[in-house]
Amino acid sequence: MDTLFSNDRITFNLKDAEIVYYPDFFTEQEANAFFEKLLTETPWQQDPITIFGKKHLQPRLTALFGNNEKxxxxxxxxxxxxxxTELLLQIKSKVEHELNYNFTSVLLNLYRDGKDSNGWHADNEKELGRNPIIASVSFGAARNFQLKHNTDKSQKLNILLENGSLLLMKGSTQHHWKHQIPKTTKPLNPRINLTFRTIS
Known part of the structure; x- marks a missing residue:
């Protein structure tokens, strides 16, 4: 796998994927301030999911915001x-300016500690359309973000998503790859992740 570095971003040359990582998209001061406000001001919820016929609470807290009521x-x-909120619009504006793309919605995830996680999945729901663009912003504790190709086992990647970082996934990534935030036994502080997307 080839990796291309520029002054502010890392581009990963992967099969059937377009992934770019901006490690210092927000300053540490900005990221810490955003984290504290999002942690206390977001109406977090914990929904049940069904796994093998049994209901379990999701191992993280979530919230959805949007501008089109979808x-x-x-x-x-x-x-x-x-x-x-004004805070989310501020973050959204900087992301959109950098990517030259407008998002309708953002899904927030709160990982309270290393036990909170998100299993293997793709953001390929029909309301996201074909080849969705997903912009993921991270505040708080750094967490490993793992990707694997659906059919080519040699194609896999681990990125440490740092405080204030931006991860962009676009093109056919969601059709050919899955990703996850794995559990860890290491003691970790909370992390908040914002995944901007367009819902039609």
Whole structure:
């Protein structure tokens, strides 16, 4: 796998994927301030998911915000969006300016410690359209983000998503790859992840 470095980003040359990582998209001061406000001001919820016929609470907290009142459904859960806050609009504006792309919605995830996780999946729900663009912003503790190709076992990647970073996934990535935030036994502080997307 070839990796291309520029002044502010890392581009991964992967099969059937377009992935770019911006490690210092927000300053540490900005990231820490955003984290504290999001942690206390977000209406977090913990929805049940069904695994092998049994219901379990998701191992993380979530919240959905949007500007078009479109719900988002995944893993048997349908979330209704809250109106964007001024803080989320501020973050969204910087992401959109960098990527030259407008997003309608953002899904927030709160990983309270290393036991909270998100299993292997792709962001390929029909309401995201074909070849969705996903922009993922991280605040708080750094967590490993793992990717694997659906059919080519030689194609896999681990990225440490750092405080204030931005990860961009676009092109056919969601059709050919899965990703996860694995559990860890290491003691970790909380992490908040914002995944901007377009829901039609």
């Amino acid at each position: 719900p988002y459904s995944y893993s048997g859960i349908t979330m209704q969006p809250h109106p964007y």
